[in-house]
Amino acid sequence: MTHIPDQILRAADQGALFAVNDSGGKDSAASGLAIKSFVDPSQILVLHATLGESEWPGALEQARTHAEHIGAPFMVVQAKKTFLEMVEHRFQTRPEVASWPSPAIRTCTSDLKSQPLKSAIKRYAKEHEYTTVVNVMGLRAEESQRRASKETCVLSERDTIKPKLYKNGHYERGREWLEYLPIHDLTTEVVFGTIADAGLAPHYAYSLGNERVSCVLCIMGCRSDLQNGARHNSSVYQKYAQLEERTGWTFSPSRKTLPELTGIPVESC
Template sequence: MSDRQMISAPPEVQDLIDGGALFAVNSSGGKDSQATLITVARLVPPTQLLVVHADLGEVEWHGALDHARAQAEAAGAPFIVSRARKTFFDLVEHRHRTYPAASAFPTSAARQCTSDLKRDAIVRDTRRYADQHHFTQIVTCMGMRAQESPRRAQQAVFKRSARYSTARRDWFEWLPIHALSTDEVFSVIHAAGQQPHPAYARGNERLSCVFCIFGSRNDLRAGAAARPELFERYVELERRTGSTLSQSRRPLEEVTGLSVAEAYALHARSLT
């Protein structure tokens, strides 16, 4: 393992470890959160760890929740499943009814899927766990990396969250693997004797929703072949709302190069 992969805690993070802070790792079951948990678990005692998975229901890759749970067990950390009070389809339908002239699907500028379905539920349950176990300092650990986008490259590796801190609780955000490349992320996973979610073997670059607004063509094709019934539902929703999931503003069938019938046929061939 390279020196860059052997990440040490910055001084301000080490002070929080020594001070007994709760380190809550947001785990989607994807490669980046898996490498994040492996890294954090090397530095933080299990009694100060918490792994939180935002369950996205039917739009999530099968096995993502179980994969995240297995990682928590490997780290010896408590595991919480957070669920929003709405689904992805609820969100899209509401946007379509309320703002018929706008995109019904979330966009890069209005990522309600992240805030409403993941972040808010995770913060709610992390706060509850901290209160129950008398933690007054919380460090949220996330797997965002500089290589992913110019915007993420500019994110602070460590900061205090003014939004979630209160008079009786300090809340911080830490990006432990911010400097790592994709290859280094997989190396961290394999060096720990673990395997990434099987979707990566299909060629996926991302893992969370089967059909993500930021998904590459390969991701979306893999999703269509794995879950043709879900692909069909998204295609129908695009047609009915006149909006597109993809940020390219092209329909899913065009982006993937697959009709719904072809997706079902691909899936059937994969089972033989």
């Protein structure tokens, strides 16, 4: 079990809302279980930002199962645009720059997941009169250098609102916002073990050999994950490969085309 920072234990004792961002993957499942070990389920909300056809089938249902398992309410949010609409829009408005998001400029994560999730959490916190929000994410140090350098718990100045007392005596409650990574130091093996010990089954894409599960084709996915995604989700793959061909920009930051990476040819539209 990962060490729980005092700030987080205090927040739990003082009735904070713990909002668990759940992609349907293993790290989300383990994060929910970690939170359940010291937070009352009435203070937990599990949210899934769906990417529609771009995400692995069953990811949403898997996130719902995680929520049911820990006895917390479940909410699904969806951005106004889809992944492919975002790429199409970029190509139409700025054809001279890369149409696809990249690991350095992850507009897919920010626009399609983080922003809709944060908006939903803020609305929920307001409606339920929470003054402290703990935003829970399943990022792990083992995944990348960038993730390894993240702190387990930080106060988000941007999302925190200071309380205000107006001259007319009107008082506006503030909102503290903490970002928390409960499984930051866990290894992949421990994550799978934690899920199995809880009696949960991970998403089926892992049994196909996937390392990560969220989007069928992820800009950060390794070649074998891309091959699995393409093989098992042919119509989505074709849409991506056709858009790649049309824009002239590659989906992968490696600058190899999807057919080059997967060995699966693009069909003409």
